[in-house]
Amino acid sequence: xxxxxxxxxxxxxxxxxxxxxxxxxxxxxxxxxxxxxxxxxxxxxxxxxxxxxxxxxxxxxxxxxxxxxxxxxxxxxxxxxxxxxxxxxxxxxxxxxxxxxxxxxxxxxxxxxxxxxxxxxxxxxxxxxxxxxxxxxxxxxxxxxxxxxxxxxxxxxxxxxxxxxxxxxxxxxxxxxxxxxxxxxxxxxxxxxxxxxxxxxxxxxxxxxxxxxxxxxxxxxxxxxxxxxxxxxxxxxxxxxxxxxxxxxxxxxxxxxxxxxxxxxxxxxxxxxxxxxxxxxxxxxx
Amino acid sequence: xxxxxxxxxxxxxxxxxxxxxxxxxxxxxxxxxxxxxxxxxxxxxxxxxxxxxxxxxxxxxxxxxxxxxxxxxxxxxxxxxxxxxxxxxxxxxxxxxxxxxxxxxxxxxxxxxxxxxxxxxxxxxxxxxxxxxxxxxxxxxxxxxxxxxxxxxxxxxxxxxxxxxxxxxxxxxxxxxxxxxxxxxxxxxxxxxxxxxxxxxxxxxxxxxxxxxxxxxxxxxxxxxxxxxxxxxxxxxxxxxxxxxxxxxxxxxxxxxxxxxxxxxxxxxxxxxxxxxxxxxxxxxxxxxxxxxxxxxxxxxxxxxxxxxxxxxxxxxxxxxxxxxxxxxxxxxxxxxxxxxxxxxxxxxxxxxxxxxxxxxxxxxxxxxx
Ligand SMILES: Nc1ncnc2c1ncn2[C@@H]1O[C@H](COP(=O)(O)OP(=O)(O)O)[C@@H](O)[C@H]1O
Ligand SMILES: [Mg+2]
Numbered sequence: 192x193x194x195x196x197x198x199x200x201x202x203x204x205x206x207x208x209x210x211x212x213x214x215x216x217x218x219x220x221x222x223x224x225x226x227x228x229x230x231x232x233x234x235x236x237x238x239x240x241x242x243x244x245x246x247x248x249x250x251x252x253x254x255x256x257x258x259x260x261x262x263x264x265x266x267x268x269x270x271x272x273x274x275x276x277x278x279x280x281x282x283x284x285x286x287x288x289x290x291x292x293x294x295x296x297x298x299x300x301x302x303x304x305x306x307x308x309x310x311x312x313x314x315x316x317x318x319x320x321x322x323x324x325x326x327x328x329x330x331x332x333x334x335x336x337x338x339x340x341x342x343x344x345x346x347x348x349x350x351x352x353x354x355x356x357x358x359x360x361x362x363x364x365x366x367x368x369x370x371x372x373x374x375x376x377x378x379x380x381x382x383x384x385x386x387x388x389x390x391x392x393x394x395x396x397x398x399x400x401x402x403x404x405x406x407x408x409x410x411x412x413x414x415x416x417x418x419x420x421x422x423x424x425x426x427x428x429x430x431x432x433x434x435x436x437x438x439x440x441x442x443x444x445x446x447x448x449x450x451x452x453x454x455x456x457x458x459x460x461x462x463x464x465x466x467x468x469x470x471x472x473x474x475x476x477x
Numbered sequence: 478x479x480x481x482x483x484x485x486x487x488x489x490x491x492x493x494x495x496x497x498x499x500x501x502x503x504x505x506x507x508x509x510x511x512x513x514x515x516x517x518x519x520x521x522x523x524x525x526x527x528x529x530x531x532x533x534x535x536x537x538x539x540x541x542x543x544x545x546x547x548x549x550x551x552x553x554x555x556x557x558x559x560x561x562x563x564x565x566x567x568x569x570x571x572x573x574x575x576x577x578x579x580x581x582x583x584x585x586x587x588x589x590x591x592x593x594x595x596x597x598x599x600x601x602x603x604x605x606x607x608x609x610x611x612x613x614x615x616x617x618x619x620x621x622x623x624x625x626x627x628x629x630x631x632x633x634x635x636x637x638x639x640x641x642x643x644x645x646x647x648x649x650x651x652x653x654x655x656x657x658x659x660x661x662x663x664x665x666x667x668x669x670x671x672x673x674x675x676x677x678x679x680x681x682x683x684x685x686x687x688x689x690x691x692x693x694x695x696x697x698x699x700x701x702x703x704x705x706x707x708x709x710x711x712x713x714x715x716x717x718x719x720x721x722x723x724x725x726x727x728x729x730x731x732x733x734x735x736x737x738x739x740x741x742x743x744x745x746x747x748x749x750x751x752x753x754x755x756x757x758x759x760x761x762x763x764x765x766x767x768x769x770x771x772x773x774x775x776x777x778x779x780x781x782x783x784x785x786x787x788x789x790x791x792x793x794x795x796x797x798x799x800x801x802x803x804x805x806x807x808x809x810x811x812x813x814x815x816x817x818x819x820x821x822x823x824x825x826x827x828x829x830x831x832x833x834x835x836x837x838x839x840x841x842x843x844x845x846x847x
Contacts, residue, residue, distance in 0.1 A: 376535055377568035379555040381582035381633070391581070395572045 228455075235448035245449035255433065255450065262429045265344070265419070266412040269351040270359075273408050274401065276352065277359035281400075282393075284360070285367035299357050307354070311421040314350055315341050346422035351412050358411065359404040366400025367393070406465040410458050430454045483547060486511045486637050486669040487532060492541030494527050494693075501527045502693045504541065509671060511636075514663050516672045518680040519690030520716070525673040528690070529639050532671065534558050546636055561630035561668075563640040567622045569614035575601075575625050576610040582633040600628040603662075620651045627659065631666060641673045656682050677717045681705065689713055711839040714762050721768065721805050723761040723779075724838065727753055737761050737835060740801040741779045746835040758838040765808035767832035770795060770824050778827030779805060783820055797826045 204211050235245050249255050280299070284292050302310065317323050318340040328336045340346060370393065378388045416431035423429075428436070430450060437447035482488060487509040494502040502524045509515050517525040530536045532543060534555035543551045550558055569578050576597055583593045601607040604624045614622055623643060630638050643659075644652045660683050663670050674680055680687045681701045688698040689712075697704060697713045708714035711722060725739030730753065734745050737759055744761055753759065771778060781797035784804075788811065795807040805826045 371566075371568070373564055373566060373568040374570060376533075376555070377562065377564060378570075378581070379535075380533055380558075380560060380562040380639075381629070382556045382559065382585045383581075384556055387585065392570060396570075 231448045231451055234444055235452050238445050245445045246453075248446065249449050249453060258428050258430055258433045261427060262413055265347055265351070265415070265427065265429060266409050268344075269348050269355055269412045270405055270408040272348055273352045273355040273359045274405060277356050277404065278363055278401070280356075281360045281363035281367055284364050285370075296361075299360050302353050302357060307417050308421075310353055311350055311418065314346070314353070314422060318346065318349060341422055343424040344427055346424075347415075347419045347427050350418040350422040351415060354418070355408045355412060358407045362404035362407060363397055363400040366397040366403075370396050403465060406461055410461040410465065413458055413461070414454060482508065484510055485544070486513070486546060487671070488542075488544040489528075489532075490542040490544070492528075492531060492538045492543060494524075494531060494536065495539040500693055502531075502538075505695060507688065507695065507698075509637075509669060511669055512667050514660075514670045514672065514683060514685045516674060516680040516684040516687050517690055518674060518677060518687050518716070519696075521675055523690040524693040525675075525690055526641055527693075529641050529671065529673050532637075533560065533562055533639055559635055561633070561635035561638040563623070563626050563630055563638065563643045565642045565645045567614070567619075567626040569622055569626055569629070571614055574611050574613055575606065575617070578614065578625060579629045579632050582629065586633060596632055600632045603631075604628045604658075619647050620655060623647065623655060624658070627662070631662060631668065634666075635668065637669045637671065639671050639673075642675070643672075644674075644679065652679070653682075659683065681717070687717075689716060691716075708762065708834070708836065711760055711762075711836050714834075714836060719765055719806065721763045721765060722836075723763075723803070725759060725761065727755050727757045727759050727835075729755055734830070735835060741799055741803070742776075744777055744833065745830050746833045747831060749835045751837070753835070760836045760838055762834040762836055763828045763832060765794065765806040766792075768805065768807040768826050768828050769809060770797075770807055771827040772825060773827065774825060775827060777830050777833065778825040780823070780825050781805060783822050783824055786820065795824075795826075797824060 236242065238244060284295055284299075287295060315322065319325070320337060320339065320341065322341070324340070325337050328338065340349065374392055374396070375388055378392050383391070413429075414431055415429055416435065419427050419429045420432055420435075431454065434447050434450050434454070437443045437450060485508045487507070489505050489507040492502060492505045492507075493500065505528065507528075517528060519525050527536070531538050532545070534550070534553060538551065541551075542549060545553075545558060545560070570581065573581065579597045579600060580593050583596060588596070597610075598607065601610055604627065606621060606624055606628070609617060609621065609625075614625065617625065623646075627643075640659075644655050647655060656679060659670075659672075662668075672680075672683060684701055686698060687701055687704050689696045689704060691712050696716075697709050699707075704713060704717050708717065708720075714720045714722065723737075723739045723741060723744070725737040725744075728736045728738040728743060730736070730748060733748050735748050735753060736743050736745055739761065746761060774780075779797075779799050781799040783795050784798045785796045787794050787796075791811055793809050793811050793815070795809070797805045797807055799805055807826045
């Protein structure tokens with residue numbers, strides 16, 4: 192039996208299988224994704240007549256440019272923090288025997304199973320001015336130290352990495368698991384110490400996972416909305432919050448749509464780059 | 478405990494390796510002289526890789542001592558044992574060029590740049606791969622990759638090179654070519670080599686000494702000739718070369734000869750070095766190439782019927798079915814004009830007494846009564 196006959200034979204629907212199997216989701220996606228998206232694009236372009244005026248205004252709006260810079264700053268900071276914390280965790284996981292690794296991965300995935308609202312309030316309870324950390328610091332320093340860690344940039348990043356870390360860890364872990372252990376043994380027999388092995392063998396060979404993790408993280412954090420709204424200060428507005436501002440505060444739907452389309456275009460570009468990384472999302476290295 | 482010997486590159490003293498309940502190596506004693514080419518030969522699972530990895534320091538022994546170049550290295554980490562290793566899958570760094578791969582161990586040793594360049598170029602010439610210096614390993618053939626991994630070893634001139642089935646992934650022709658190349662490098666550089674293979678021909682071709690492993694123990698060791706012509710056990714005889722084995726019971730012994738009573742008759746055999754007594758069980762070994770088809774009914778021959786004859790190029794093999802149902806293989810040289818296979822013909826397969834060996838019965842197997 193050839194593989195192609197197996198593939199179409201499995202459904203038992205013959206040449207129509209693709210249409211029959213994909214139609215329901217296609218209809219749904221059209222209704223809930225493509226149609227509203229088209230509407231948004233239309234709104235951004237049509238303001239009594241077809242024009243690019245909204246985009247031109249966006250490009251010259253100091254608010255938009257400031258928010259865009261904020262967005263990139265926050266996204267890149269969050270991604271870098273997530274990389275620095277995630278890489279060692281991925282290395283630790285890669286070194287575990289498979290059963291233990293599975294158990295540890297459940298813990299890595301845990302944040303996904305918690306509502307982002309609940310997590311945000313929990314973070315405030317831990318890192319806020321009256322939070323556990325500051326209470327402890329205050330107790331130890333006799334009331335001298337109180338670190339503002341919520342409702343500012345630190346708060347946004349703390350909230351974001353909660354969400355970003357699992358993607359970073361899984362992505363790097365994929366590359367590390369694909370790394371042939373005998374390469375490390377070979378480096379050891381040649382006399383290399385652990386530091387050299389990390390810099391010259393492990394890190395370069397896990398680069399596909401690192402690049403994939405970074406791109407996923409940047410893409411995800413660029414569209415952040417709830418976290419900056421709940422944990423950030425007034426200076427930490429991100430593009431998604433700006434869309435919210437236009438739609439609910441100023442009721443400028445054209446500007447809101449154009450901003451949303453711009454955000455989508457930037458994210459789309461990042462996803463396209465992600466697709467070009469060898470090993471990409473699957474995380475396979477070398 | 479023995480003192481470390483000055484002329485030994487590696488000494489294993491009572492080295493045992495256990496995985497839980499399972500004992501992969503049973504108290505191995507082995508000494509490898511400086512400059513020697515020693516092969517660990519044995520079936521899969523006999524503990525060859527375990528022994529090699531113990532010497533490399535990739536696993537730790539459960540008990541026993543490992544002495545490398547006169548120093549107790551039992552607990553020394555791999556990267557401080559100063560040896561080289563060639564892996565079956567080459568283990569070249571995929572992100573480095575051939576040049577960078579070979580330069581790596583020199584960088585580890587902190588050599589200056591121009592000296593690294595000189596040495597790498599030198600070994601690349603030695604293995605005749607100078608033209609691929611800038612390529613990545615995946616752009617090379619399997620044989621070229623293995624030569625690069627060999628070069629990566631010899632470039633830093635380790636006192637000892639370990640190789641674990643390095644040619645296992647290559648096809649037969651390339652394998653034979655590489656065997657000679659490794660032998661040549663060994664002769665030229667004088668580096669001690671410990672080579673693992675399950676291929677008897679490879680072991681016979683390359684080694685100064687073969688260490689035959691069986692179930693975590695050393696079955697027999699010696700020069701290739703010794704192992705081939707003077708196997709001490711049925712396992713050795715069967716693992717190296719092919720053999721005709723006829724089990725029986727020792728009937729009598731006088732002078733340098735003993736008589737073995739078997740289902741096919743009583744045969745005189747040269748008395749073995751170990752003492753034997755009448756009534757002991759034993760196995761008669763005659764190599765197929767020491768058998769010939771004959772019509773003389775002398776005491777060192779068995780009667781049978783040619784069941785098949787196959788041509789193997791330079792030699793012909795006759796499969797002779799004996800009266801008790803057992804099979805004897807006779808191997809003769811092939812010559813132009815040789816009379817064709819005489820299938821179904823009744824013949825005698827004979828040998829000269831000096832070519833027969835009396836082996837002890839294999840352990841844990843009950844041979845059919847003589
Ligand atoms: N990490 C391990 N855990 C348990 N058993 C092992 C391990 N490594 C090897 N063994 C066992 O030890 C025996 C010898 O293995 P090995 O040295 O690899 O044999 P060889 O190289 O001769 O084929 C085998 O039975 C193998 O299953
Ligand atoms: Mg092995």
